[in-house]
Amino acid sequence: QVQLVESGGGLVQAGGSLRLSCATSGIIFRISTMGWYRQAPGKQREWVADITSGGSTNYADSVKGRFTISRDNVKNTVYLQMNTLKPEDTAVYYCKATVAIYQYWGQGTQVTVSS
Numbered sequence: 001q002v003q004l005v006e007s008g009g010g011l012v013q014a015g016g017s018l019r020l021s022c023a024t025s026g027i028i029f030r031i032s033t034m035g036w037y038r039q040a041p042g043k044q045r046e047w048v049a050d051i052t053s054g055g056s057t058n059y060a061d062s063v064k065g066r067f068t069i070s071r072d073n074v075k076n077t078v079y080l081q082m083n084t085l086k087p088e089d090t091a092v093y094y095c096k097a098t099v100a101i102y103q104y105w106g107q108g109t110q111v112t113v114s115s
Contacts, residue, residue, distance in 0.1 A: 002024075004107075005106055005107070007020070007109060008021050009111045012085055014087055014114065016085050017085065020036070021079055022077060023075070023076065024077065024097060031099065032099045033050060034071055034095070035047065035050040035095070036050075036069060036078075036080045038111075039092050047060055055071070062088075067082050082111070087114070090111060
């Protein structure tokens with residue numbers, strides 16, 4: 001069974017940092033494209049960042065220069081380092097894996113940034 005489990009969310013003051021983790025199982029992680037998305041209450045889910053199997057990264061304009069996506073192909077885990085957090089970053093953050101024609105989602109982890 002495919003599982004993606006996010007962790008590392010929490011409450012942080014504006015300007016602070018958090019590191020999210022997404023541990024995967026049931027997929028061939030090394031050939032997967034991994035992504036982070038977020039969804040605030042009452043809003044659509046939005047794309048945050050992606051990293052390909054080869055390590056190429058892309059970021060939404062709203063997080064460029066502040067967030068860094070990375071992967072560990074030994075631990076089968078993708079990370080999102082979130083720096084200089086802003087209240088507008090408050091959302092549930094979701095991990096996504098794409099393998100061939102298949103897409104898988106985690107259950108999300110809450111990030112709350114206080115002002």
